[in-house]
Amino acid sequence: MNDGLTRRPIAVTMGDPAGVGPEVAARAWEARRDHALPPFVAIGDAATVGAVWNGPLVRVGSMDEVAATFADALPVWHLEDSGPLTPGAPTAAGAACALHALETGIGLTRNQASAALVTGPVSKHALQGIGYTHPGQTEFIAERCGVTATNAVMMLAGPSLRVVPLTVHIPLAEVPERLTGELIVAKARIVARGLKRDFGIEAPRLAIAGMNPHAGESGRLGDEEIRIIAPAVGQLVAEGVSIDGPLAADALFAPGIRDQYDALLCPYHDQALAPFKALHFHDGVNLTLGLPIVRTSPDHGTAFNIAGSGRADPGPTIAAIAMAAKLAASRARRCVPAA
Ligand SMILES: NC(=O)C1=CN([C@@H]2O[C@H](COP(=O)(O)OP(=O)(O)OC[C@H]3O[C@@H](n4cnc5c(N)ncnc54)[C@H](O)[C@@H]3O)[C@@H](O)[C@H]2O)C=CC1
Ligand SMILES: NCC(=O)COP(=O)(O)O
Helix, strand or coil, rough: CCCCCCCCCCCECCCCCCCHHHHHHHHHCCCCCCCCCCCCEECCCCCHHHHHCCEEEECCCCCHHHHCCCCCCEEEEEECCCCCCCCCCCCCHHHHHHHHHHHHHHHHHCCCCCEEEEECCHHHHHHHHHCCCCCCCHHHHHHHHCCCCCCCCEEEECCCCCCCEEECCCCCCHHHHHHHHHHHHHHHHCCCCCHHHHHHHCCCCEEEEECCCCHHHHCCCHHEEEEEEEHHHHHHHHHHCEEEECCCHHCCCCCHHHHHHHHEECHHHHHHHHHHHHCCCCCCCCEEEECCCCCCECCCCCCCCCCCCCCCCCCHHHHHHHHHHHHHHHHHHHHCCCC
């Protein structure tokens, strides 16, 4: 990474102040040399880091300051006092701070002050309590970038597996009506493009899981595979996308089968994320394809049950920062336009 664009620091939001976000950001900084992490700035309430971590931190207000201080202290872009803090006990003021941090991180990355955005874990429930209407951070970032929610594609990526939930934060009962051919085609195209542009895979191989047991058993166990998934696969193949399926989801994740593909597309959230976390809970990254900016996130939530106890593993945050830097460098090398 030796050009001006990739030397820009990375913006890391700390998420909900009562969650593990502040401590994993701080512990990622501690691991900066071991993992060759680029300079990054933690965005949120500086007091929340101080409450759970004894290391050196410095308040900054510009990316030049981040670059100048990162070697010796964790740079913190302090936004506001988020009120009395009890780790594990979210508050409305904390949710407001998390949202402010997200807005700030998006702004810094959209205007190219930072090379990439890494978002810390938020409580969707706490955010909704202050009027936030998006299902997650992905859709909010997409909206701020002028991208529709369908075209902002969640991917979970680890060293040995990439998965894409085609529907995300909706009740399971709504999956059959929300899983449409248009959705599958739109997301699969973005995944294929993202694997090429961000991961350098020239001919990506995709597979899509069936929604029902045994991929519907020829219609006996459900007909979404016949009505919706197979025609979408046919359209994608006709367009030149390499995609197999619908395949029985239980076997798709078996070693030797999953390894044949660069990404596995799954009709619903847990179908993708449960096997992914079984393999990559400690080094998995959530990233968003289809955006004009690079955005990654650790693959876990606020972990209120262990916040402040020192037990939170910073591994996923370290992986998210490292992947953000890699993707930003890859886009800079390829001179990918901001669109
Ligand atoms: N990217 C994001 O902002 C995400 C936010 N969430 C939100 O987080 C909240 C809690 O969700 P949960 O389903 O309980 O998931 P969670 O990931 O917060 O916790 C699930 C289990 O994993 C453990 N865990 C999580 N991160 C860990 C870490 N770094 N080291 C060690 N153990 C860890 C927790 O202690 C808990 O036992 C919800 O409000 C949810 O919306 C959930 C997933 C992602
Ligand atoms: N389960 C993944 C998750 O909750 C991440 O959502 P987002 O906040 O990144 O949209």
